[in-house]
Amino acid sequence: MVDSNRGPESNVDVLIIGAGPAGLMAACWMAHCGVTTRIVDKRNAKIFCGQADGLQCRSLEIFDSLGFADRVWKEANHLIEICMWSPGDDGVIRRSDRIPDTIPGLSRFQQIVLHQGRIERFFLDNIKKLSNNSIRVERGVLPESLKIDEAKVGDNTAYPVTVTLRHLSEEEATPPQQISGSKIEDGIFRSNLMNEDDEEDWILKRASRGGACETVHAKYVIGCDGARSWTRRILGYELEGEATDFIWGVMDIIPITDFPDIRMRCAIHSAENGSLMVIPRENKMVRLYIQLKEVAPDATGRADRSKITPDLIFRAAQNILSPYKIDYEYCDWWTAYQIGQRVCTNFDAHQRVFLAGDAVHTHSPKAGQGMNVSMQDCYNLGWKVALVAKGIAKRSILGSYQSERRRVAQDLIDFDHRFSRLFSGRPAKDVMDAEGVSMEEFKDAFEKGNLFASGLSINYGASILVAKAGDAAEQGDGSIIAASAASQTTLDAFRKKQALATGLPIGMRFNSFKVLNQADARPWHFQERLKADGRFRIVLFAGDVLSAPQKARVDAFCRALDAPESFLHAATPPDAAIDSVIEVLTIHSSRRVDTELLREFPAVLHPFDEHTGWDYSKVFVDDMSYHEGFAEAYDKYGVDRARGCVVVVRPDQHVAWIGELEDFDELESYFKGCLVLPYGGVTGSSHMR
């Protein structure tokens, strides 16, 4: 059908607007879950230099779940140590402290730095492979209108969001970024110091002159279109917050210097010349974040961008680093920005249109948070939308996106607000200097901030997806969401359940320790087995299966799980493998060499397939390995080696539920709360023929 104004019409399950890291993460989930998806971006080219590039441990764990952490890890520069520099009594800067960049023991990864363009490349390769090339970024495509048919938002089969898109030719969509006569691109081009987005204006002007139109009906739209989000504006939502007077410059250079810590991450406070952060990068480059004390916002709150040049920024860096010398021949990229913290009032509209990333939170880039938090927004959102679109999960889980992620954004904004002021302030001359910033206070904030900045302190509140004690509104962003299975009266019960696995706090991501595959003795970081494929997982800590009473408990649990009427069968289409919606993984604590997969473990834990035999990939043991791994998983997870427990893990690796092997009914309640469970009464296929 072709409408003369709105062009051809089509349906799609998910439409993603914006192909930066947040949009690509959303597309990645859809590719992994097999949901029909389109992703459009008004720009016609990927990013080739500059922009965000610090990667938290948590982002690396997420990349690993998607299958490309190894590529990132190999190419990136690794950040190991932070050196703090501050003025001595003589006013000359000297190294005052060293701390590890990533708190030891926190994750199997450390923080690293790699150019955003490479990350986007890895996403694109992954999406291409997992979607069989059916999801491709459509560039030079602008959304022009968006309407939500409110009458249909509750209907799972409907496509209630209608978006018109305009397609520009490659030439039409290529703005001229080069400044005439300069080899370096204009670094202010996309900075928040611009009153308008020149690029957007330019593209819009072109768009008004031509380009083909089409109309798309989508079940869900995800707006990942950046700080000036078109999607946010058309929904009428506002960013709330404030700007500061602090203006910072950024440069990516290959430094020629005698400063001894140029390959360390450094936080440098000079006595009078402002502050500097050093972030060593790949390919000999170093990123410098440089406070510009000579530039101040005017009465309208905006800085005069014409004054800001690479020379001005670099002179400021030289002054801060004095008496050390620094120079460069090669500059890869530069920009400047005004520090401010803002968060959007709403993260969705009717749980049909969602906003993520810079579209809903902005802050200063120094902590390397921006790209990480944006990607993690969509790591939280993507599987929820995918499972609801596929009819596996209930629509009510979608409310948890705002409650979980807007709360993270609020915490981030608070952190950035405090940290920016400490970093941009003049160091105190002595204890009587009340206007100055205490270097002890700064170091303390830095160390505390480091845990936050790792992305590993995220703790989602109670909801139908997180069965834990406490008040859901208090633990979330304040919005009212579908209630958790826990009522106030079961609080005590849940506190007890948490005690079954003290190292796996409900709401936090499932930590990773090494376990061995029972069938082939290969060591795995357990998190490697929690892939981002949209499946919930039940982790059965089976305890000591060689003890007869414990074996009886395990057998009883498995009988309930494999009963025709159980939620496991009710969740699984009759023609699908028994592990296609919920996968059961086992970690036992007996000696590996005394146990055998086919002897000690019921079939549902290693399902039989008539074409390929037993599944050897699901049962693990917490035992010593020959080469790596130290039989400490039960200890670190805080689980009793004899009795074990049962843990539910969400598709995004967050711990959702903990119980005893006897708490089968409560386990079933959890899944009845969030999944549709349309099948059932089918006998399992987990028996050898």
Next chain:
Amino acid sequence: MVDSNRGPESNVDVLIIGAGPAGLMAACWMAHCGVTTRIVDKRNAKIFCGQADGLQCRSLEIFDSLGFADRVWKEANHLIEICMWSPGDDGVIRRSDRIPDTIPGLSRFQQIVLHQGRIERFFLDNIKKLSNNSIRVERGVLPESLKIDEAKVGDNTAYPVTVTLRHLSEEEATPPQQISGSKIEDGIFRSNLMNEDDEEDWILKRASRGGACETVHAKYVIGCDGARSWTRRILGYELEGEATDFIWGVMDIIPITDFPDIRMRCAIHSAENGSLMVIPRENKMVRLYIQLKEVAPDATGRADRSKITPDLIFRAAQNILSPYKIDYEYCDWWTAYQIGQRVCTNFDAHQRVFLAGDAVHTHSPKAGQGMNVSMQDCYNLGWKVALVAKGIAKRSILGSYQSERRRVAQDLIDFDHRFSRLFSGRPAKDVMDAEGVSMEEFKDAFEKGNLFASGLSINYGASILVAKAGDAAEQGDGSIIAASAASQTTLDAFRKKQALATGLPIGMRFNSFKVLNQADARPWHFQERLKADGRFRIVLFAGDVLSAPQKARVDAFCRALDAPESFLHAATPPDAAIDSVIEVLTIHSSRRVDTELLREFPAVLHPFDEHTGWDYSKVFVDDMSYHEGFAEAYDKYGVDRARGCVVVVRPDQHVAWIGELEDFDELESYFKGCLVLPYGGVTGSSHMR
């Protein structure tokens, strides 16, 4: 110039015949060293299933030096444990032993299994990237004649080897491998049970009918064209050795079985039905090596291939595994072979034409040695040819290829001979059963063989490339080669030098332990810094540089190294970076936080470049890291923490020379022995402007 018979003529530095793993390894070196190279193969397609696929630790270390070990490691199945099964008193098989597959502590890698086609894919990607797509495998190309102009073999500028090549079209070069009416390819197609090579016959028949000719003049030719090597035959060389009566079948299947160790590597001796080896593979597959007791060679020494079918092979496997059940639906590949051990009399002709891989040694495949030893032949040969072709090294180093690698082949043949007989023999019923094989003896041979099979016991003999004590002919293959710097009178001196680094035996590969980069505290496995780029390396164990006397020793060594007349400058073209032929790497033992790169270490250890500043990648410290690495490198290398020592490492990571910091003249002698050193008298560029 076009000769009517021989087609157009051209020159090339290196012509490689055969694009299997050995030929690709040779091409890889040429790509990494920037040597003009062609590689041709008569077959028109890569291998898509079956064939060799076990990878030793050493092969993984080599892949890491080339840059793609991570891809192999990620896709492969990892072999952790070997289970031995033998008959009990009742004649029923049971697990009699477990041993680790890779001896713990031997390498940072463990043995793995991955299909040869994937390995070739990684080689091709690597060659393409490193050669800027200038080296590409030319398929469907047959060599037809080869002549060596003996008058010119000593002339470095000459192209003394003339080869004519015939180019077939894709259609002409595609033999019909499918057996009509069968889904599985004919597994005997390329087996050594064939009297003739049907494929080769087929291609030759096509070639006789057409295809364009050309004539190539090469400085060096490397023949990697397999067990029926055309290159070997045209040189008139013979494989010496013998065949056995043992016939084995091979199948790659997805097993459906109740045998408990099907995901372990297993060596199974049945009481009467023969032996079986289980090698678990990637993608749920398992390779079975199955002794075929029902098939015996005839009077001519050849087995009747028509009797050998997948059914016959699999029935044999079922009998050996009884009482356990095994079945399959999916078979990926199968073949059969007759065990034999042969090694070629010569590995080169005039040190202008070289033979490598299956062309010069054949043996049984069960130890997973074939592909590994073949690749390692060319890992030994490639850099030598490249450096001589580039005028960096003297031609006399080329003799070491045969002395080093033919000796390895001889050792391999001996090992395989003993091992095959133990594995193919009937297990002894009791101690009086003299005809049977003792299972204790078998286990003992297996454990000893495991070290050999890891590829890490290779110890090259004395030569101009290996400055160590002992008799060169005895340590090599018996051929006479250019003498080492060591004469009989300096034996005692060299024994003392080895004592300076007891963990780095001269002639063996440089073992790897973790050290930290001084400038950014990042932990590295030191071997990761020994990349395959054709550079020799001097590893300066600088000792405790915070002690004044030791600092003076380091300064004196560096002054000698950086003097205009030193071998380092004499080896380096005036317009090239000082580290382009010989790279100096430093590991010191002082505390990292008490030392600074620019303060304690002379410029030659971290050379200055006027465009990019100091080199931060060359100085390391043996100190504790925050996250990994335990300050044990000096201990494990057996080097004195206070005084250190100096070690020369060949481009293939083998230890070449050890001395004190004061042994500068001997160090210079080593390089004068093997390198051309055409420059000199140029002052270093390692000073800050």
